Amino acid sequence: MKTAVLVFPGSNCDHDAYHALKHVVGVDAEFVWHKQSSLDGFDAVVIPGGFTYGDYLRTGAMAKLSPVMGAVRRFAEGGGPVIGICNGFQILLEAGLLPGAMIVNESLRFVCDYVHLRAETERTPFTRGIPAGTILKIPVAHYQGNYYADEPTLSALEERGQVVFRYCDPEGNVTGESNPNGSARNIAGICSEKGNVLGMMPHPERCAEEVLGSADGRRLFDAMAAGPGGRSG
């Protein structure tokens, strides 16, 4: 399996993602500069976190226009696995590949902390083998992670099983106190209707090894590497 790690001006989690994929999980990984317009030959795409274009105008608003995003759109339409992490999630929202938008955290503070997530569905390539109800400990680091969508959109997301992760307490209870940013319905991650595109604010690439405080993030990349029919290497 060969994974593309996209690099935009201002990406800063690209090396962490590359390390987690290549050195921890052991799949092939390659950086792809945002000016490239093809993703031919890749089996999965990671849009890493950072502050693309200095967050000018809105988070992800500039990056959505980079040439590589046309290739991401085609890759996603073809059913290829795409994961957008933090700013990568914001880019997917701005690009319209996932519904909704991000607004400033309710607290008006940058939140940088470990949070607990309750997995809600195994239907994405990154959560296959992680049963609903599983609690993961993964860090967040963002100022605009307050997920917003109007009520009809939120209801549709729930009905179609597109909510992938919710912020919860260590026991898995979805509470107001465990919501770090004010996100609607404690949403931490959602997927596309087909399930192959996942966006999430928490950073699995930052917790893929026990030495970093948690290895829970590795499970997402292991799931991706395993593919539908088990590990393909």
Added chain:
Amino acid sequence: MKAKIYVTLKRGVLDPQGKAIHASLSHLGIDGVEDVRVGKLMEITLKEIGPEEARRRLDEACRRLLANTVIEEYRIEIGG
């Protein structure tokens, strides 16, 4: 030709900055403020393309880039 584009959060979308500013105004003793909403103002200088064409292009610019219509609304002022 000059144009101004105002981008604001839609009604119903929480504006934490506006809320914080509202509270600060109260702390300053500036009373009588009912609500504060924070937005953006973009001043755009256009080549001479005529007001109708300018509005058409700026409307497209707003929909495709300058505003995120999931959470924001925009208003275009041409001239002045």
